[in-house]
Amino acid sequence: MEILKPYLKNNISSIIGAVITVVVLAVSSLWQPRLLQNIMKAIISDDTTAVKNYGVQLIVLAVIGIIAGIICTYFSAKIAQSVTTDLRADVYNKIQTFSFGNIEKFSSGSLVVRLINDMNQVLNLIMTVFMQLFRIPILFVGAFVLGIMTIPRLWWIEVLMIVCILALSGIVFSKMGRFFAKFQKWMDRLNTIAQESMQGIRVVKSFNQEENEITKFTTSSDSIQGLHLSIGYLFSLMIPAFTLISNLMILLAIYFVGIGVTDHPSDLAAIASFISYLMQLMFAIIIGAMTMMMSSRGLISLGRIKEVLETNPDVNYKKDVPKKDLDGSVEFKNVSFSYPNSKEPSLHNISFKVKSGETIGIVGATGSGKTSMAQLIPRLYDPTKGTVYVGDSNLREVDEASLRRTVSYVLQRAILFSGTIAENLRQGKRDASEEELRWAAEVSQAAEFIDRYEDGFEHKIEERSANLSGGQKQRLSIARGLIGKPKILILDDSTSALDAKSEKKVQEALERDLKGTTVFIIAEKIASVLQADKILVLDNGELVAAGKHKELLQTSPIYKEIYDAQVSIDNKKRGE
Numbered sequence: 184m185e186i187l188k189p190y191l192k193n194n195i196s197s198i199i200g201a202v203i204t205v206v207v208l209a210v211s212s213l214w215q216p217r218l219l220q221n222i223m224k225a226i227i228s229d230d231t232t233a234v235k236n237y238g239v240q241l242i243v244l245a246v247i248g249i250i251a252g253i254i255c256t257y258f259s260a261k262i263a264q265s266v267t268t269d270l271r272a273d274v275y276n277k278i279q280t281f282s283f284g285n286i287e288k289f290s291s292g293s294l295v296v297r298l299i300n301d302m303n304q305v306l307n308l309i310m311t312v313f314m315q316l317f318r319i320p321i322l323f324v325g326a327f328v329l330g331i332m333t334i335p336r337l338w339w340i341e342v343l344m345i346v347c348i349l350a351l352s353g354i355v356f357s358k359m360g361r362f363f364a365k366f367q368k369w370m371d372r373l374n375t376i377a378q379e380s381m382q383g384i385r386v387v388k389s390f391n392q393e394e395n396e397i398t399k400f401t402t403s404s405d406s407i408q409g410l411h412l413s414i415g416y417l418f419s420l421m422i423p424a425f426t427l428i429s430n431l432m433i434l435l436a437i438y439f440v441g442i443g444v445t446d447h448p449s450d451l452a453a454i455a456s457f458i459s460y461l462m463q464l465m466f467a468i469i470i471g472a473m474t475m476m477m478s479s480r481g482l483i484s485l486g487r488i489k490e491v492l493e494t495n496p497d498v499n500y501k502k503d504v505p506k507k508d509l510d511g512s513v514e515f516k517n518v519s520f521s522y523p524n525s526k527e528p529s530l531h532n533i534s535f536k537v538k539s540g541e542t543i544g545i546v547g548a549t550g551s552g553k554t555s556m557a558q559l560i561p562r563l564y565d566p567t568k569g570t571v572y573v574g575d576s577n578l579r580e581v582d583e584a585s586l587r588r589t590v591s592y593v594l595q596r597a598i599l600f601s602g603t604i605a606e607n608l609r610q611g612k613r614d615a616s617e618e619e620l621r622w623a624a625e626v627s628q629a630a631e632f633i634d635r636y637e638d639g640f641e642h643k644i645e646e647r648s649a650n651l652s653g654g655q656k657q658r659l660s661i662a663r664g665l666i667g668k669p670k671i672l673i674l675d676d677s678t679s680a681l682d683a684k685s686e687k688k689v690q691e692a693l694e695r696d697l698k699g700t701t702v703f704i705i706a707e708k709i710a711s712v713l714q715a716d717k718i719l720v721l722d723n724g725e726l727v728a729a730g731k732h733k734e735l736l737q738t739s740p741i742y743k744e745i746y747d748a749q750v751s752i753d754n755k756k757r758g759e
Contacts, residue, residue: 202317223456501582593664597677603640603642620666722741
């Protein structure tokens with residue numbers, strides 16, 4: 184609950200209102216049996232005036248209780264909504280600061296569950312605290328004391344009922360707590376399965392894996408169903424058991440009042456009030472136990488949210504460093520890198536230097552470390568050892584704004600967001616003008632299909648860009664990377680979905696319009712980097728060769744092997 188304190192402080196007036204009204208509600212509930220006892224006495228003594236007076240008081244007290252309950256619910260809901268809204272915003276903002284490593288640690292599916300499902304559990308927790316938790320102690324103590332005051336000689340019935348109900352509650356709710364902890368983990372799993380299946384629906388259908396995905400989803404769903412049924416079974420046993428205990432206590436009270444009515448005639452008028460206090464006592468214990476059980480679920484969710492808020496990003500930027508105007512030079516000095524929780528390093532002692540404005544090709548077999556190396560330049564990860572320099576500045580000493588303004592990274596998997604084409608391109612530069620949108624689209628060759636839309640840059644992109652082809656998505660992704668005119672542009676196999684003609688046009692446009700920009704081209708096809716000023720050859724995370732195309736054919740067996748293999752494949756295709 185510690186993390187909720189700053190958010191609760193912003194709702195002091197609502198908290199005071201909720202506390203006052205819940206106290207009024209509890210007191211009105213406790214005093215009603217007392218008035219009922221006075222009415223019974225008046226009826227026995229045939230005092231009509233007293234019956235009317237106490238009857239009016241009882242009605243007024245009931246109305247006050249109803250109004251207090253409504254106001255308490257209003258304030259509680261207001262507090263819960265305000266706190267969870269602010270908390271959700273802070274959690275989301277925190278996630279935005281996470282590095283790739285942090286996201287992989289939690290998994291995107293788990294983070295979504297924490298933002299939605301766990302946050303709803305926290306909302307219910309806060310509502311429960313202000314509507315029930317403050318009310319229960321008052322009801323419990325008040326009903327216990329007033330019950331003894333009503334028929335003092337039957338105090339032991341109250342104690343016996345408390346012991347029986349608490350013992351049963353302890354057994355039941357201890358098991359429920361374990362079930363709720365498992366429930367949140369299975370919700371993470373179910374959400375991840377559903378999310379992956381929806382995002383990869385084309386792969387699922389292409390390989391006829393619908394039955395397999397249904398089986399995976401059903402297995403997780405059945406596990407959640409099993410937990411719900413277990414909780415339901417406990418509830419189905421608990422409520423009748425509590426009812427049985429309370430009815431037995433009422434039976435005992437009536438029995439002992441009956442056999443002692445001759446010696447204690449006043450008990451006849453008090454028995455109804457005593458039974459009411461017994462029921463309130465039972466209600467306080469049951470609702471208290473259920474509140475604690477539901478609170479345990481909320482506290483588990485709050486713990487999961489706290490875990491996100493207290494996680495420090497793997498990549499931290501210094502806030503006290505001045506902004507820098509970095510150039511496009513890049514240098515790696517003895518850089519090694521391992522992914523979080525990975526036993527084997529992905530890069531080993533990489534060193535090279537790139538001048539501003541050069542075009543650099545990066546080639547190597549799959550898994551050789553090309554993308555891993557590129558991700559260190561925009562500081563998506565920090566190297567495990569060594570130093571990366573951009574513009575002669577150690578990246579650990581550069582503020583985030585300066586680095587983001589300098590480096591643009593275009594991923595192989597083009598990820599676009601639902602909205603317009605213009606909105607997606609302006610993610611690369613918020614205040615981009617129409618002219619800048621047009622320039623970026625022409626350089627990336629996206630203009631040729633954008634111009635076919637009647638609404639042009641205002642054309643809507645559907646969820647997961649389902650209304651665009653792979654090549655269209657890659658060209659828009661390149662345009663988004665270009666629009667800010669970065670000093671360093673990284674193309675991570677970003678033209679793999681383009682045909683040879685379109686790819687050549689993109690490369691020619693980059694050479695023509697981005698002469699001062701340092702361009703890193705990560706490519707599976709050597710044909711994509713033939714004209715590069717320098718080609719870096721990676722193998723098993725090591726930089727094994729560097730130079731121009733013709734040099735590498737003479738000096739690097741690995742490069743020549745890759746080149747010969749690709750030439751052989753191309754010749755076969757032409758022969759076919």
